[in-house]
Amino acid sequence: MLFHNLRIAWKSLKRNWALSVLIVAGIALGIAVSTTFATVRHSFAKDPIPAKSDVLYYVRMDSWDPLKPYPGPDPTLPPTQITYRDMTGIMRSDIPRRQNALFKSALYVYPDQKTGRPFREMVRLCFSDFFPMFDVPFRYGSGWDKKADSGPEPVVVLSEEMNDRLFGGKNSVGRTVRIADREFRVVGVLAGWDPGIKFYDLTQNFIEKPENIYMPFSFVKPMQLRTFGNSDGWGTSGGLSGFDGFLQSETCWIQMWVELSDVAALARYRDFLAAYVLDQKKHGRFQRPVNNRVSTVREWMRDQKVVPPETTAMLIVSLLFLGVCAVNLVGLLLGKFLARASEVGVRRALGASRADIFLQHVVECELIGVVGGTIGLALSLGALAFLNQWLKTTATRGDLFRLDVPMVLMSVGLSLAAGLVAGAYPAWRICRLSPAVHLSLQ
């Protein structure tokens, strides 16, 4: 029956070519526009690490100026990063299953003379837990072990891209690379890791790809590494200057993550942080009200406004656009169906029930929805390719906007819904026509 209806629907579409093209083009445009902008927004808004989003937490504390709040867009939020002193203070906790302090620096890499001139690269300073914590996949080797954190041992992990550049893509584990003023031993090469939005550091340029080099955080002191990301300071220098002064200062420049196995651990960790802050208050620090945040990945993304408001505006506009296309479709279908009222009259007179007629026309609408939706999906692939190309001009990547399975499903769902919503009324109208009236006109 369905097949029969489909055949009739196809014939009906073929009969009035121009009108069918208009109808299908209208729905295709609506689906293309809405799928494109839904995908753009989704690329920012989706959970970047779904497997672990219930155990990863970003830590913030309000160590800011007693006289006024941190000057972000929301005055109730503490600074986005923590100080070096607090990082060393709270890393003493044994409540988290894993924990990590991060920042990025810009350092020179000195390849073999044959490979080329020295070049400057973004380097992620982190602890060994970084790799298991964020489910980072390895092509060769692995992350460094805990011992290397405290040494610190001169070890690095390279991205696949950097391994291609420095070692021609071969297994480079055990080989050395000179970074800044010392030799580092490669212990691991990543397997094309790309979480989309760089969720582990949302303080700056989170559209960029992850860094190409990872080294133990503790090199911060011996190498006197300054952050290349944001560093927010306030208040007196206390007379301190130089690198030690920087580490002792109230400057916030480190990102802090913990992995907590369950809600009990989360509660204990919150208590621990509160106790830490109260203790610091005794030493004259943390004079603002206690305002600790142990945020999920999603909460942290929301606070950092990862989803650009423009994408939300465009999504709203594009859904309304689809609405206009659907309304337009109702009008066109109504005209199309009523134009063949006499034909329906014949079918009814020959015994077709109202339900048969209704079903036949709804199937036709759904066929239009599916054909239009498919074309729309193809158009949105083109539009996304264009947007990715544009992204390349402002960021180091051109592949952030990707049509993934949920988006394809949404698009198909929207097409079917548009077909049904637009087709239901015309189909109902046509099936209600009395057969006699239209037969008499023949």
Add this chain to the structure above:
Amino acid sequence: MEFGPILRSMRRNKVRYGLIVAEVALTLAIVANCVNMIRDARRRMAIPSGFDDDNILWVMSRPFAPAFKEDGYLDNSLRQDLAVLRAIPGVKAVSNTRFLPWQGGGSSMETRVAGSKGEMLRNQVYNADESTLAALGARLIEGRNFTREETESEAQRLRQLFASSRPVGGDGTPAEKISQDVIVSKAFGALLFPDGKALGKRLEDSDGDQYRIVGVIGRFYNPYGWPIHEYVMFFPNYSRSFQGGAGFLVRVEPARKAAVLASLEKALVSANGGRNVQVKPVSEIKERFQSQSALLVKILALVIFLLLFITSLGIVGLTVFSVNERTRQIGTRRALGAQRGDILRYFLLENWIVTTLGLALGVLFAFGLNVALVARVNSPKMDPGLVAGGLLLLWIAGLAATFLPARRGARVAPAVATRNV
């Protein structure tokens, strides 16, 4: 006029006309809001920096040779670079500074009027030299510029001062305060001294160190993460280090921009090969900063175009349908003496009524959608003038879309009425 028959016919076909009303209403709402967003983006893009953006090149020298770790070597290299850059034909001014217009950030500090108990105010802060204003094309409106000697001596003084920790007094701040001469923007001066008399006044930071305002520049706008885009303080100092490199702003004669751009990297690297040199026109940095707004404008314009197309299509469809359905009635009217013009007028009037109903509803939708957008995505408030413009546009589009099918209707021969009855 045939208001009576039209309204009666519309009442019998509520859904069909209702659809067009809804479509027109939604279209007006979307178009007005899109144009509103376009205007907002355009407005943001049109904000001038106050500098000669098109003729400034940004040069960054990033040393890798270990020799650059030594202060004396860095200073010599800096002087050499300045000389090399200034010798290039077509170069008007060269400044060594960390400031870079349109990079979407920079560095900031907090100050207040010296001796006051007022609130500390945040401002952007950059080192500068005697050529910074010339390189930017910024205008000094009061006071004086820095001198070369001042830049050199301040660089030495600040370096010595921060070479070791400073002894602190009872309040935890450095016991011995220093004072620096600074140039501020007019907007920052006015923020601190609402009477407009900033020149010669002193500011202090949270260490109690003082800043004497010796010069005031006119417009300064550099977008920052915090709302301090127009507040700046320049102080004389070098900007060069091993890790941070040395930044330069080079102002060129417009006609020789391309030639200078092409020669800069080679000139610097051949003067000293122990580093990498990156060169970029400030216009490109500005373009990159604004690229999101520029793209948004294009996308919104495309959406408006497609939407008007679809809606016109809908109106054409409705009129064709309505003409086809009434072929016999038209024939009857024509047979009874109606002129072609009467028929045409009938359809145009019918469409005008439908469009107008839609537009009336659309005005409500437009403001409603705007309220939603303002609340969610801090889009700007709707300008009623835009809605009025949208009304006019859709009225015209509606009549244009009706005209062709209606004219076809008007051509129906009176004889049609007598056939097929």
